[in-house]
Amino acid sequence: MQHINVGIIGFGTVGAGTVEVLLKNSDIISSRVGSEVVIRKIADLDIDSDRGISVDSALLTREAMEIIEDPDIHVVVELIGGLDKAKEYILKAMKNGKHVVTANKALLAEFGDEIYQAAEEYGVSLAFEASVGGGIPIIGSFKGGLSANRIQNMMGILNGTSNYILTRMTGDGLPYQEAVEEAIALGYAEDPPTLDVDGTDAAHKLAILVSISLGVPITFNSIYREGIDKLTPEDIRFAGEFGYCIKLLAVARTRGNRLEARVNPAMIPLNHIMASVNGVYNALYLEGDFVGPNLYYGMGAGRRPTGSAVASDIISLARQIRHGIKKLIPPLAHVHPQAREASARPIEELRTAYYFRFSAVDKPGVLSKISGILGDHRISIASVIQKGRDLKGSVPIVMLTHEALESDVIKALSLMDNLDVLTDRTMMIRVEQGEEGPTE
């Protein structure tokens, strides 16, 4: 029986997890594939550090090209991260007829188009389960179990670092900065955790999900991004009084031909199942036109879960190779996509409900001024909380609106900034009304 030979480029956290699962669960893997899956080479600039797994030192090399040019290697696994080198290695490996597995979300989000086309051109397979949601089999579900559906709505908690920070701010009232420092100390966040907390990492993952859902790459820069660094424990408390919690959400919706795709802090109802996703966990909630609401939940990062996802891609490719197939399905799982590229509409065209927290001076007539400006911009108020003076001497006026147009909100808030009855910039958070209930 033919062995399936794998070369791994990048022996960091995910590389070590991948090697670990391939070695420890080799019995399960060969039983599932029907052939042995063999690690033929591992390339990394550092081949001396201890990764906590024992690997034959003859497998280690500092030269990625030794893997890419090895005629016996069937599958090249790219786990170095970053853009330029990773792209170069992947394209060269494909050109050499290798199937490729990658966990590189930034690369796929920003240069996916080029990479998907190269796979088509060279007639090889490309798999990237590990790029979104760690070990949660999300990509596989889009390619498989959900494949008969139009996905109309997705809401993802796709960044474990920011979800941990928000969970700590919610549960214990920690200020943002303290929660960040704790996350860094516990190893859940890098220092500084910029790409995690500013929404970039979640947007990379959302780009991949939208692309696999539609079957065409989405222009990454069309995805609106907003981070969590301006949120305060007060906003989280007020959200709770309205029956909501705050999560960093990656949202994508299709309405007719219009595509909405954005990452922003959002309020979701406390009785929505996504409100139960806490700590470093990730989840994707989606609604398909036939399947209805679905949720996928698990560890979104970490050596072992991500290694599990990479290994599952290797297994899928190994099954194909055993049957002599070069390419069972294209990278985005559409043989005949209906467009060349997708692009999200500008955030100004968004229609949603909003939360506002105004910092007002404690004088009569302020609420009337505020509501007058909102009314002028077709923004109608759903509920208001006005509390005593506890925020820096000013009075917080907090409200939820009905659905309004973002461009109107932007105009109204910019007028508010000039009001002398408001002592600070107005806090705005988008509200998701995601109804939780049977679809039929």
Add this chain to the structure above:
Amino acid sequence: MQHINVGIIGFGTVGAGTVEVLLKNSDIISSRVGSEVVIRKIADLDIDSDRGISVDSALLTREAMEIIEDPDIHVVVELIGGLDKAKEYILKAMKNGKHVVTANKALLAEFGDEIYQAAEEYGVSLAFEASVGGGIPIIGSFKGGLSANRIQNMMGILNGTSNYILTRMTGDGLPYQEAVEEAIALGYAEDPPTLDVDGTDAAHKLAILVSISLGVPITFNSIYREGIDKLTPEDIRFAGEFGYCIKLLAVARTRGNRLEARVNPAMIPLNHIMASVNGVYNALYLEGDFVGPNLYYGMGAGRRPTGSAVASDIISLARQIRHGIKKLIPPLAHVHPQAREASARPIEELRTAYYFRFSAVDKPGVLSKISGILGDHRISIASVIQKGRDLKGSVPIVMLTHEALESDVIKALSLMDNLDVLTDRTMMIRVEQGEEGPTE
């Protein structure tokens, strides 16, 4: 480009949902497959009733054999349910070289072994995503994204009817019988809902999940089953006081070579994500040795979600057919399973924590008698609630135990039944301690 021809046997609820999704989303489906998927024939004894979808009447036949013997049909979809006829049709279709898709959980649970072997023997594929969890892509995740893992622990809410009943008993304190009648009136339950509430339906699904997880069929009768019909609103309230809710759980665990597989009402901690699964929703929570905890959630039944799952299987098979492959992976996704058959150990060997509600006469010394018997059977008490007289004149004494052996519990409770200080049989509910937290 070659068309993929499908024949559907059974035009009931799931059949109609399958036809509906194949017709309504034919653009998505052909884009994903790269060929058109064509419904060639639909067989049902009743070809006159309106199913709410317009189908060319020339496609309809009363003769299943017309489908099974049609040389142009690639995929036969069995959706009639039941055992004998369904099995006969599936085996004949396979013998004729057809790939088979089925949603028939009872058949796979009870006769899976024979059917999986026939698929191997005739060199065809068998797919059954719709047999568990409606449209939730659970089977696909076992075959794909989770395939490098040893699944150590599964806890499923796999029957929407009983979950709806328990949700109503929990949220509104409805007695069991009232909740059942409401479920029947709303169309969530059959009348009578025997197989749903007695655990049989969930056990069928658990059998399939255990089989696909281990790669070998499990003997259905080795799965212990207990229904929800003895639960009272009082037990649900007491569970809440201890910080738990009650769900009908399908549980499977492997510890070394020992397999635990059972369906029973179980208490789960309120902060566990499974406690958020309410109404007619289904969910599967599992832990793999690398992926860690994972949850899959969605509608577990219904025409459209189940149709979505059937169609996803058709898409997978159609992709293979286009590439000329008869059989990419075996039915249970293991080419070389490590055993011939699996069997769960007897319930008497279970070790878990327990909830007991004793109906005691209000006299001194009762608690000491009870705890004496428990102590004699190596059952140690974790916490106790004793309340005023509100249950039929007797005093409820409610307790949680530490982990104990089921055979000891059975002996202790049977001794209790003879105590004259207890006025009724003791209520016993198993307790799941499923910790919710990062695995590393």
